[in-house]
Amino acid sequence: MAVHGVSQGKGEQMPIGLRGVSRGYPGLTALDAVDLEIADGTAVALTGPSGAGKSTVLHLLGGMDTPTAGSVEIDGKPLTAKDLDAHRRRVGFVFQRFHLLPALTVLDNVLAPVLPRRVDYDRRARAAEVLEAVGLAARAQALPAELSGGQQQRVAIARALVARPRLLLADEPTGNLDSVTGREIVELLLSLRERYGTTLVLATHDAEVAASCDRVLRLQDGRITADTTIEPAGDVLDRLGGLRP
Numbered sequence: 001m002a003v004h005g006v007s008q009g010k011g012e013q014m015p016i017g018l019r020g021v022s023r024g025y026p027g028l029t030a031l032d033a034v035d036l037e038i039a040d041g042t043a044v045a046l047t048g049p050s051g052a053g054k055s056t057v058l059h060l061l062g063g064m065d066t067p068t069a070g071s072v073e074i075d076g077k078p079l080t081a082k083d084l085d086a087h088r089r090r091v092g093f094v095f096q097r098f099h100l101l102p103a104l105t106v107l108d109n110v111l112a113p114v115l116p117r118r119v120d121y122d123r124r125a126r127a128a129e130v131l132e133a134v135g136l137a138a139r140a141q142a143l144p145a146e147l148s149g150g151q152q153q154r155v156a157i158a159r160a161l162v163a164r165p166r167l168l169l170a171d172e173p174t175g176n177l178d179s180v181t182g183r184e185i186v187e188l189l190l191s192l193r194e195r196y197g198t199t200l201v202l203a204t205h206d207a208e209v210a211a212s213c214d215r216v217l218r219l220q221d222g223r224i225t226a227d228t229t230i231e232p233a234g235d236v237l238d239r240l241g242g243l244r245p
């Protein structure tokens with residue numbers, strides 16, 4: 001794993017972050033005064049032992065949970081209670097266990113988040129487009145039980161992207177998949193991040209999955225204990241090439 005420091009590049013935006021965020025439960029501190037800034041379009045992996053606070057960070061960033069101290073910041077402004085609904089509409093969430101609705105077709109699962117919303121686009125066309133983007137256009141009328149685990153996770157990813165979120169959060173997205181399928185899912189998440197310009201934050205116990213992101217944060221006991229920027233493999237190979245006689 002190549003590392004070139006922990007700072008973000010000059011001039012990059014830092015639109016999503018945590019400022020002095022703690023999340024306490026009775027008798028327990030899940031997050032302890034965490035500061036974090038995430039540049040737009042970055043793929044960030046959260047790693048660390050079970051109970052370290054990875055899911056807590058995802059829930060706070062997504063507006064599904066609120067801090068007991070500090071603030072979640074969007075474009076440099078604290079997220080307030082009145083902004084939460086609008087913020088949640090700009091967040092997609094992918095889970096370890098897919099959470100598809102078993103009685104609905106693949107297409108209807110993808111449509112489900114936007115059906116109750118007033119939107120300024122053709123919902124069915126958008127759902128068909130994201131299904132195509134995850135390689136499942138041909139299975140639009142299938143039921144989830146007729147698909148493999150990897151295919152079900154692709155449907156869940158399409159569902160998370162149907163409203164064009166600014167931020168895609170994934171909690172152990174490969175945890176229920178074999179390693180080959182898991183790798184394909186991570187490649188898909190990274191390519192969709194490029195295609196749609198989404199910021200991606202994922203929690204993982206898999207070091208290889210983490211290393212395929214741009215930045216890896218290690219959490220331990222509710223604190224960030226390491227913040228590593230991953231250098232693209234191509235850059236390393238170029239430099240190694242430059243060192244050859």
Ligand SMILES: Nc1ncnc2c1ncn2[C@@H]1O[C@H](COP(=O)(O)OP(=O)(O)OP(=O)(O)O)[C@@H](O)[C@H]1O
Binds near residue numbers: 025053
């Ligand atoms: N609703 C809750 N009530 C009480 N404690 C909670 C609650 N949710 C999380 N916690 C605690 O907060 C801490 C952080 O939990 P979190 O789920 O963020 O860890 P994690 O790093 O995602 O773990 P895992 O890898 O097992 O998913 C743990 O000690 C957990 O037990």
